Amino acid sequence: MQNHATRHTVLGCLLTGILLSPSVSAQESRVSKVPFFTFGTTLEEQEKQLKTNPLLKRFKVSSQELAKDHHRPTYHYVSPEGIMNDPNGLCFWQGRWHMFYQGFPPEDPRVHWGHAVSTDLIHWRDLPYAIYPNPEDRVYSGSTFVEPNRVIAMYHGVGSGSMVATSSDPLLLNWSKVTGKPVIPIPKPGEKLPYNVFDPAIWKKGDQYYCVLAGQRPVGPGGKLIRALFLFRSPDLANWQYLHPFIENDGYGMVGDDGACPYFWPIGDKGKYILLHFSHMSGGKYMLGDYDQVNDKFIVTDGGNFNHGPMLPNGVHAPSAYPDGKGGIVTIFNVNEGKTDKTWGRIMSLPRLLTLDENGKLLQEPIGDLASLRSKKVTLAETALPANQEIVLPTVSGNALEMHAVIDPKNSPTIELNLLRSPGKEEYTRILFYKNGGFWDRSEVKNVQYSAISIDNSNASTLEGVRSRVPETASVLLKEGELVDLRIFVDKSIVEVFVNGRQCVAVRMYPGRNDSQGVSIRAHGSPATLKTLEAWQMENLFANP
Structure with a gap:
């Protein structure tokens, strides 16, 4: 497994681009109505463009209006406009932390990847939407893998399958989709596959990329559905081969759990791995164990919850994570609402640092420059x-x-x-x-x-x-x-x-x-x-x- 703890900052995006045309044909019906911009390739160019970006101006007005709500947080991240769902693709690139999330733009409330950047995990700066739907209908959850010269995002494209996009500019403002279509397509009508096509996590071992796709298998008691993750391998991000179910000895889930929003990475200095994920029954969860890299299996030895009850209402939802470069894992969750609110609702948790104690048990503490807010x-x-x-x-x-x-x-x-x-x-x-x-x-x-x-x-x-x-x-x-x-x-x-x-x-x-x-x-x-x-x-x- 290669180390992708490369570091990076985020500043912004702007308009060098063009507004996408309204949808007409079936293919065009998936084109977003949100203004789309292409940005320069240097930090100086991007910062100049961001100063006049229409989306950022809109975000500022919206944030000021939403801030009048008595219940809106003052130091937990929340979308500058509209509702918000899962955090996605947390990463550190060229000295800055980037957080993406499921955003719902008002003129086209299908999920786009929203985008914010921070140097300290607390002071977040909003950037324009990063990844727009098309050919997928909605841009759902996924993770990132950072290489020296680029950031790779792999995510679930609703109605299409697993999508891969890459970016290499200073603020990760310009994204290009590999092949322009799903690299692991959803099944065709009537087609039966030995795996589910759902939320992915991506990493690299040697010269091969690996990913797991979340899902379920009917192998629980009485044939009930239980959590499963399905392993794939690729030499080039475009062509993926299915291998087998990834998890063994999983005794840390409920019957009916699924492995949505996964993130898989080493933790600590004793060869252990963590698999963070989300259950649509019981919220945020984790598994700890050993990565059998010969047979490409995750052997689970421990596990637990970040949410300690039902998913809704008011509970800890899905994780997005990235290594801190010192053996720990930084993770952020979205936290569900407890009242009906059509303007905003879910917020992000404070970032947490996950580490292991001397007995291999999970530790967690807040991370980021919270002291600067005191x-x-x-x-x-x-x-x-x-x-x-x-x-x-x-x-x-x-x-x-x-x-x-x-x-x-x-x-x-x-x-x-x-x-x-x-x-x-x-x-x-x-x-x-x-x-x-x-x-x-x-x-x-x-x-x-x-x-x-x-x-x-x-x-x-x-x-x-x-x-x-x-x-x-x-x-x-x-x-x-x-x-x-x-x-x-x-x-x-x-x-x-x-x-x-x-x-x-x-x-x-x-x-x-x-x-x-x-x-x-x-x-x-x-x-x-x-x-x-x-x-x-x-x-x-x-x-x-």
Whole structure:
């Protein structure tokens, strides 16, 4: 497998191009109605063109209008216009991070790949749409592979099959589709194939390209469908040979899961691999294991979830990922909405860095220059938490916060933090830490008792039409006597909680009151101690788009 951790920035696109003609014939009916532009090949040319690009001017106006929504986030990425779905093709090229996503342009709301660029994974700059539909009807999910002289995107083209496109300019503004047609076509009417043609992940081993296509096989209990990925190989990106199903020993999925939005890459320094993916039943997931490069099989040895309940509402959706060049994997998810909104809805999670601990277990922590967003800071000294007494923290409040809390639960079975709390507690979002309240791990000789972290948004909103989520609850392993270390990010309609660098839970919520900004803490059953708490107000990235 070749290392594709080449690095790159993104600045923009502009008009050297031509508006595509309206559709007339069956072939032309797939031509996008969104203005299309061709850009120069140098960074200087591209930056000059971007300054007058009509799409970017439109995005600015749209962003300013959408920013009036009380629930729109201030430091989580969201589309500058319209709704948004899966992140796609995350990559690092010539010093900049590029994130693509499923965008829905207003004049042609079929999926196009939206595009944003960042040097720090936090401050994202919008660019014009990158990949337009045609011959495919919609540009769906896929991944990228970076070579020294180009970026390769492989994605699912709805109605056509697997598509491959390449770009080599400084800001990845100009894309060319290999062969101009699907390289792995969907089956013809009546044709039966031994594989599904769906979301792909691409990599390279030796002088051959490889990809897996997501899907299902009817080989579960009673012939039920279970997750599957199908392996292909190509010498040139244009001609692909089907090999076989890729996964073996997969015991980490639900019956009915599929392997959508996959990403496959090495992780850590001990030869392990990770396969990130999405289930239309149970949200974001991962598998860890060994890559048998002789037989081209992925032997699964571990796995888990990024979403800990149903996909909808308010849950963590699909991943897009790319290596950090140091053995870790950077990943971003889209997070689903919990209310009907025709103008916007889904947002991106904060970027996470995935690594492995000394025992091969997955670690995850926020990554990116979050510190640059911090403004007013409040620090609380050590505070005793009497049993069964809610303590309101009067100096800590806000709906766009970063908090770092270290807690000694002592003998308390449950520590409760309430965020986005109105003064009369008409609205509040609960974070609950259950000491030794998670699953028993009985997979090895030595049984281990986990703790659990939970977010409950059932009292988060008094608004009509807002849907609550079954409490999002995940197990997390703490060592005997280890303090609870919480990094909490609150951003208008999302809360993300990282626990001791080992687990993360994220949920959307929609407070209806302007005064739902308070914070309180409570130790259940037995006293505990809040060792430290730091809180920062977070700047609004979208105040001046």
